[in-house]
Amino acid sequence: MTVIDNQTASNESIAAGNGVVGQRILRKEDPVLLTGEAVYTNDMVVPGALYMAVLRSPHAHATISSIDTSAALALPGVHSVYTGADMADQWAAPMPCAWPVTDDMKNPAHYPLAISKVAYVGDGVACVLAETDSIAHDAIELIDVNYDVHSAVIDLESALSDNVVIHDELGTNASYTWPLLIEENDGDCQKAIDEAAFVVSERYVQQRLIPMAMEPRAVVAMPQPFGGDMTLYSATQVPHILKVMTALTLGIPEHQLRVVCPAVGGGFGSKLDVYAEELLCVQLARTLKVPVRWNEERSENALATVHGRGQIQDIELAADADGRLTGMRVRLTADMGAYLQLVTPGIPLFGAFLYAGVYKLPKAYDFSCTGVFTTMTPTDAYRGAGRPEATYAIEHAMDALARKVGIDPLELRRRNFIPKESYPYEAFTGLVYDSGDHDKAASIAESLLDYAGLRARQDEQNIPGSTKRLGVGVSTYFEMCGLAPSRVLASLNYSAGGWESATVRVLPTSKIQVVTGTAPHGQGHETAWSMIAADRFGVDPADVDVLHSDTAIAPLGLDTYGSRSLPVGGVALTMACDKVIDKARQIAAHQMEANEEDLEFSGGTFRVAGSPDREMPLAAIAFEAFTAHNLPEGLEPNLEAQVTYDPPNFSWPFGTHMCAVEIDTETGNVELLQYVAVDDCGNKVNPLIVDGQVHGGVVQGIGQALYEEARYDDDGNLQSSTLAEYLVPAASDVPPITLGESVTPSPGNPLGVKGVGEAGTIGAAPCVMNAVVDALSGLGVQDIQMPASPLNVWNAIQQAQANHQETNQ
Amino acid sequence: MEVSININGTQQTHDVEPRTLLVQYIREHAGLTGTNIGCDTSSCGACSIHLNGEAVKSCTILAAQADGEEIKTIEGMADADGTLHPMQQAFMENHGLQCGYCTPGMVMAATSLLDENPNPSEEDVRLGLEGNLCRCTGYHNIVKSVLAAASV
Numbered sequence: 027m028t029v030i031d032n033q034t035a036s037n038e039s040i041a042a043g044n045g046v047v048g049q050r051i052l053r054k055e056d057p058v059l060l061t062g063e064a065v066y067t068n069d070m071v072v073p074g075a076l077y078m079a080v081l082r083s084p085h086a087h088a089t090i091s092s093i094d095t096s097a098a099l100a101l102p103g104v105h106s107v108y109t110g111a112d113m114a115d116q117w118a119a120p121m122p123c124a125w126p127v128t129d130d131m132k133n134p135a136h137y138p139l140a141i142s143k144v145a146y147v148g149d150g151v152a153c154v155l156a157e158t159d160s161i162a163h164d165a166i167e168l169i170d171v172n173y174d175v176h177s178a179v180i181d182l183e184s185a186l187s188d189n190v191v192i193h194d195e196l197g198t199n200a201s202y203t204w205p206l207l208i209e210e211n212d213g214d215c216q217k218a219i220d221e222a223a224f225v226v227s228e229r230y231v232q233q234r235l236i237p238m239a240m241e242p243r244a245v246v247a248m249p250q251p252f253g254g255d256m257t258l259y260s261a262t263q264v265p266h267i268l269k270v271m272t273a274l275t276l277g278i279p280e281h282q283l284r285v286v287c288p289a290v291g292g293g294f295g296s297k298l299d300v301y302a303e304e305l306l307c308v309q310l311a312r313t314l315k316v317p318v319r320w321n322e323e324r325s326e327n328a329l330a331t332v333h334g335r336g337q338i339q340d341i342e343l344a345a346d347a348d349g350r351l352t353g354m355r356v357r358l359t360a361d362m363g364a365y366l367q368l369v370t371p372g373i374p375l376f377g378a379f380l381y382a383g384v385y386k387l388p389k390a391y392d393f394s395c396t397g398v399f400t401t402m403t404p405t406d407a408y409r410g411a412g413r414p415e416a417t418y419a420i421e422h423a424m425d426a427l428a429r430k431v432g433i434d435p436l437e438l439r440r441r442n443f444i445p446k447e448s449y450p451y452e453a454f455t456g457l458v459y460d461s462g463d464h465d466k467a468a469s470i471a472e473s474l475l476d477y478a479g480l481r482a483r484q485d486e487q488n489i490p491g492s493t494k495r496l497g498v499g500v501s502t503y504f505e506m507c508g509l510a511p512s513r514v515l516a517s518l519n520y521s522a523g524g525w526e527s528a529t530v531r532v533l534p535t536s537k538i539q540v541v542t543g544t545a546p547h548g549q550g551h552e553t554a555w556s557m558i559a560a561d562r563f564g565v566d567p568a569d570v571d572v573l574h575s576d577t578a579i580a581p582l583g584l585d586t587y588g589s590r591s592l593p594v595g596g597v598a599l600t601m602a603c604d605k606v607i608d609k610a611r612q613i614a615a616h617q618m619e620a621n622e623e624d625l626e627f628s629g630g631t632f633r634v635a636g637s638p639d640r641e642m643p644l645a646a647i648a649f650e651a652f653t654a655h656n657l658p659e660g661l662e663p664n665l666e667a668q669v670t671y672d673p674p675n676f677s678w679p680f681g682t683h684m685c686a687v688e689i690d691t692e693t694g695n696v697e698l699l700q701y702v703a704v705d706d707c708g709n710k711v712n713p714l715i716v717d718g719q720v721h722g723g724v725v726q727g728i729g730q731a732l733y734e735e736a737r738y739d740d741d742g743n744l745q746s747s748t749l750a751e752y753l754v755p756a757a758s759d760v761p762p763i764t765l766g767e768s769v770t771p772s773p774g775n776p777l778g779v780k781g782v783g784e785a786g787t788i789g790a791a792p793c794v795m796n797a798v799v800d801a802l803s804g805l806g807v808q809d810i811q812m813p814a815s816p817l818n819v820w821n822a823i824q825q826a827q828a829n830h831q832e833t834n835q
Numbered sequence: 836m837e838v839s840i841n842i843n844g845t846q847q848t849h850d851v852e853p854r855t856l857l858v859q860y861i862r863e864h865a866g867l868t869g870t871n872i873g874c875d876t877s878s879c880g881a882c883s884i885h886l887n888g889e890a891v892k893s894c895t896i897l898a899a900q901a902d903g904e905e906i907k908t909i910e911g912m913a914d915a916d917g918t919l920h921p922m923q924q925a926f927m928e929n930h931g932l933q934c935g936y937c938t939p940g941m942v943m944a945a946t947s948l949l950d951e952n953p954n955p956s957e958e959d960v961r962l963g964l965e966g967n968l969c970r971c972t973g974y975h976n977i978v979k980s981v982l983a984a985a986s987v
Contacts, residue, residue, distance in 0.1 A: 052927055052928060052930075053927070053930065055935070056926070056927045056932060056935075057919070057927070058935075059932055059934075059935025059938055060909075060919065060923040060926055060927060060932065060935070060938060060939075060942065061869065061909060061910065061912070061913050061919070061923065062867065062868070062869015062870065062908065062909035062910045062939050063869070064869075064935055065868070066868075066871070066936065068868075068872070069862075069868035071866075160852075160854075238970060239934070239936075239970055240871075240873045240879065240881060240934065240936040240937045240968065240969065240970050240971075241871070241873070241934065241936040242873070289934075289935065290934065291871070291934045291935065291936030292933070292934040292936060292970050292971055294970070323875050324873065324874035324875045324876070324879070325875055325876075547934055548933035548934030548935070548971050549933070550933070714930045715930070717930070717976075718930045718933055718971075718972060718976060721972055721973035721974075721975040721976060722933065722970070722971045722972050722973045723973070724973055725973030725974065726970070726973075748874065748875065748876040748878065749873075749874045749876055749878035749879055749968065750876040750878050754968050754970060756964075756965040756966075756967075756968060756974075757960070757961040757962075757964045757965055757967075757969075757974040757977065757978060758961040758962050758964075758965040759965075760973065760974060762957070762975055762978070763973060763975050786973075
């Protein structure tokens with residue numbers, strides 16, 4: 027067991043070449059970011075650009091009866107004003123939803139500007155183009171819109187009653203119902219529940235969250251009218267998907283469209299989308315033949331960029347007398363928001379396969395999810411996307427089960443762990459988990475937290491009358507990463523594949539160029555991909571350059587989300603390196619008149635086995651490949667290879683998180699005393715980056731547990747649209763995070779990696795909430811709605827005390 | 836109106852609208868885009884700079900209010916020969932940044948914090964930076980960076 031935070035990173039002691047993978051190397055991305063040299067989309071200087079501002083609906087649900095744009099048009103500096111009706115005939119197709127989860131899924135036509143009806147506060151109604159950003163914003167205030175206002179639809183269950191139907195043409199607010207019933211061999215869900223020694227029936231609410239990447243979105247559309255080309259610069263995670271979808275939505279020939287992401291300031295799923303503003307800027311730039319740009323303001327971001335979570339989860343666990351799981355039923359009601367964005371309907375389904383966590387469950391599983399339209403901002407991917415929700419439900423319900431069985435929650439988990447000898451393990455869903463060692467991860471966390479010590483302290487501290495109650499929280503998780511095997515995506519009705527592409531070139535001077543289809547926005551791919559190539563070729567990572575996020579340079583790719591970049595893109599890169607090395611070997615063998623199989627390659631040099639004086643460095647081979655003067659017969663010049671890798675399976679990171687909280691019962695304040703995370707993501711390319719991903723993920727999970735909530739009033743107004751009202755945790759709100767080390771390589775890919783982007787978030791929310799309930803269960807508190815804000819906690823304590831008095835009367 | 840400000844050691848004079856915020860002045864008039872804008876309520880601190888040696892959020896004051904004053908932005912932190920400021924170096928060595936968007940403001944706030952308190956405790960650092968939000972790092976390595984810079 028190691029606490030890994032004390033290790034320092036420096037490039038001075040790094041041995042270049044083979045063996046570089048696994049070292050804590052400083053990031054090559056950092057100097058430009060630390061000095062202000064990095065160019066984010068909003069930093070671009072674009073002569074002659076018109077600035078766009080979007081007028082957004084102040085009503086959650088209304089019919090547009092009239093729009094008067096004359097006063098806005100009269101403002102000096104305003105170039106033009108467009109309403110949804112003005113642009114209605116300019117769209118080749120509605121905005122895309124790439125995931126029709128069922129054949130009968132209902133999907134209302136969604137256009138960049140609303141044409142006759144608005145369906146959430148923030149829905150675009152009109153846009154202004156002006157000489158400056160300020161004038162554009164002044165002008166939208168002058169547009170006069172008359173609305174015929176209808177009732178808002180905020181509550182998921184009343185939405186399903188269809189008393190107020192949001193999209194008239196659909197006739198219902200239900201978008202789809204997606205079932206997953208597995209009852210075969212050892213399983214029958216209802217029978218398991220009927221025959222169980224213990225049944226736990228719980229309802230959890232996943233509040234809506236606002237992703238709040240620090241960089242709001244920004245777009246620049248740059249036409250080249252005479253050349254016929256269009257370049258779209260956007261703060262996006264998905265340049266490749268955006269290019270295809272923009273071409274289809276606007277009817278632009280795809281080969282004439284280029285998408286570039288300059289530096290991107292975080293995404294967390296919220297920039298995994300195709301947005302109205304991207305389409306508006308491109309279309310207007312195309313029509314007007316001048317550059318058009320748009321910068322999102324923070325309060326606009328809270329309305330116009332997708333939200334995450336938003337689910338009601340009904341979960342029923344069946345267990346035998348020892349607390350071993352025998353069956354499970356899950357019913358989800360998932361808030362789609364007003365429209366289906368790129369992958370909105372599929373998000374809750376990602377969780378469908380993870381409701382048993384790291385536990386053995388017979389095939390007695392019954393899952394169903396209903397997607398519901400509401401008059402709120404559309405939901406879509408947010409860090410973890412369906413998997414944190416699933417993990418929260420099983421982990422919070424396991425604690426409820428432990429209380430029922432009357433055993434320690436950690437002991438209950440141990441009784442249910444899939445044993446490490448069982449891997450690869452075919453789960454109840456038919457998916458095969460690659461590797462795992464749950465007892466090890468749990469034991470490391472247990473020891474780092476001093477679990478037993480805290481339990482003893484808890485007995486002393488949580489005595490009647492105590493106003494400072496101690497709680498201990500545990501959660502474990504399995505994450506389905508490395509999105510994704512294309513055939514599995516097909517079986518889920520997803521409209522695209524899950525492969526990734528990499529190209530590797532050794533330049534004539536032996537410097538290496540890597541082209542990747544991943545699109546980093548903080549994850550450090552330039553560093554990590556350099557390390558992978560350097561390790562393969564036996565060179566210095568400084569001699570490797572990584573090109574990405576520009577569809578003209580990296581035309582093939584499926585971008586960055588779902589903890590996929592390393593287990594899919596990194597593996598593609600490894601394979602491309604090996605392909606180049608194979609070609610270099612042919613050239614080396616030819617030049618040294620040796621057999622290929624007699625050549626050894628290490629430290630960037632081919633050597634003939636047994637003849638140490640006969641060697642040829644990569645640099646010499648690269649130059650030979652370039653001049654092509656003396657290559658083997660039929661071999662193409664240059665050292666270059668491209669690989670597209672479609673993963674055969676998902677990768678399955680897992681882990682255990684534990685924490686301790688102290689709750690002031692008089693104020694309801696929750697103080698997080700200690701946080702321990704053991705995240706096993708298989709082999710690590712750069713542990714420095716892995717740690718950072720876990721730290722950040724954990725704090726986003728803590729944010730959901732304690733602070734964050736997109737709150738709407740009954741009229742559908744977002745009441746937390748600024749960072750003054752929406753509580754993104756600050757440094758003073760969170761503790762240091764202790765990381766434990768556990769490495770269980772994935773046997774599923776040559777790097778043995780699993781992915782780590784979402785792990786921290788997945789483990790954290792249930793861990794903290796389990797600690798909160800643990801602290802207060804002695805007072806009769808059964809559960810607390812997230813976020814466990816002082817008010818929610820205080821109310822729960824008061825309610826429990828009132829119930830207690832009632833019972834005693 | 837005309838505003839004259841010493842930015843990173845160079846006197847600059849520009850004609851601006853009276854409503855121009857200092858951050859807009861820095862980005863749009865002085866052309867220094869290292870200072871980022873992350874919110875519209877002075878909550879996030881991404882636009883933190885030094886005004887007469889002290890960290891301020893440059894969205895909270897008008898350019899006109901800085902007329903005749905000295906400011907330093909992230910572009911003024913590294914030496915002319917490319918040597919990073921010790922705080923920048925500490926952020927690099929401790930992986931105190933990921934996407935980098937909050938980083939310029941974080942570095943400016945952190946250097947100002949150490950000017951006021953050269954030997955802060957971990958809690959001092961967390962409290963001192965509570966006006967600067969980061970969504971990537973969970974603050975762990977930012978705090979570590981600042982403590983490392985303090986010990987240089």
